[in-house]
Amino acid sequence: MREDSNVSPNSTYHLSSFSDSDGELSRLKKQAALLPKLELEFLVRHGMAQDMKVLDAACGPGVVSFMIDDFLTTGSVVGVDLDPELIKDAQSAAAKRGKEVEFHQANALELPFENEFDFIYCRFLFQHLAEPEKAMRSLFNALKPGGILCITDVDDEWLFLHPEVPAFDQLRKLAGAHQALQGGNRYIGRALRHLLKGAGYSQIKNDIIPVNSDMIGIDTFIQITTRFKKEIVRRETGTSHPDYLLKEIDEAIAAQDIFGMIGVFSVSGQKPFP
Numbered sequence: 093m094r095e096d097s098n099v100s101p102n103s104t105y106h107l108s109s110f111s112d113s114d115g116e117l118s119r120l121k122k123q124a125a126l127l128p129k130l131e132l133e134f135l136v137r138h139g140m141a142q143d144m145k146v147l148d149a150a151c152g153p154g155v156v157s158f159m160i161d162d163f164l165t166t167g168s169v170v171g172v173d174l175d176p177e178l179i180k181d182a183q184s185a186a187a188k189r190g191k192e193v194e195f196h197q198a199n200a201l202e203l204p205f206e207n208e209f210d211f212i213y214c215r216f217l218f219q220h221l222a223e224p225e226k227a228m229r230s231l232f233n234a235l236k237p238g239g240i241l242c243i244t245d246v247d248d249e250w251l252f253l254h255p256e257v258p259a260f261d262q263l264r265k266l267a268g269a270h271q272a273l274q275g276g277n278r279y280i281g282r283a284l285r286h287l288l289k290g291a292g293y294s295q296i297k298n299d300i301i302p303v304n305s306d307m308i309g310i311d312t313f314i315q316i317t318t319r320f321k322k323e324i325v326r327r328e329t330g331t332s333h334p335d336y337l338l339k340e341i342d343e344a345i346a347a348q349d350i351f352g353m354i355g356v357f358s359v360s361g362q363k364p365f366p
């Protein structure tokens with residue numbers, strides 16, 4: 093585990109505070125690369141075009157920034173993240189790929205950009221923010237007039253296993269309560285449309301992308317939907333007690349055919365022209 097040097101009180105996601113930060117980094121990369129075709133399709137549906145200047149806000153290790161870069165022709169993509177270690181990781185991946193994708197450390201609440209981007213993608217950041225309206229203002233400033241903001245995030249009411257596994261539901265609820273205590277919101281998905289409207293966006297599009305265990309395999313599904321939950325509970329209580337829930341979930345999955353599904357909320361809007 094790395095030193096806890098970059099913990100921001102404004103966010104519930106700090107890679108350095110994971111009990112296994114290397115494991116979390118691999119999970120983040122795996123999750124980001126799961127369904128690139130589906131993700132590109134919805135970004136295009138929300139208005140991303142190949143000649144645009146795109147910002148990947150809270151880009152993590154940059155996997156999605158590279159996917160966007162591969163799609164762009166005359167356009168370009170910039171990735172920013174609060175965590176300097178993730179930015180270093182993204183920069184070294186860019187160097188290996190021979191790609192000219194720019195990555196900078198920056199706080200999404202205070203972005204150093206003014207009227208600069210045609211399209212901003214913000215993936216799985218808002219659930220972690222204590223001040224989502226502040227981030228909305230900063231993203232609004234970074235967009236050109238007529239530019240599009242697209243936010244993707246979770247709403248844990250749209251997450252289930254069938255047949256029901258009580259330990260999974262218990263972990264889901266515990267994580268929701270603990271993330272709220274730390275300033276986050278695991279039910280942010282339903283609030284995104286209001287956030288965009290309140291910030292002055294027009295042409296709002298609401299989308300829910302269903303991701304299920306037949307698409308990605310039940311083991312991957314469980315990994316991506318439980319790992320952060322375990323951490324957020326462990327971090328608050330200082331114990332490793334969610335482990336018994338994970339054990340029960342694993343046993344249930346080994347014993348029978350279980351289907352899992354999550355609805356990922358994606359909402360976009362256009363910054364008005366003056």
Ligand SMILES: C[S@@+](CC[C@H](N)C(=O)[O-])C[C@H]1O[C@@H](n2cnc3c(N)ncnc32)[C@H](O)[C@@H]1O
Pocket residue numbers: 100102103105106107120123124149150151152153156172173174175178198199200201214215216217220
């Ligand atoms: C769940 S990860 C998602 C990363 C990436 N968007 C993806 O989908 O793979 C959340 C990311 O938000 C970043 N983050 C948290 N608070 C932030 C802030 N205030 N400004 C910029 N990035 C932030 C974290 O460092 C982390 O990389």
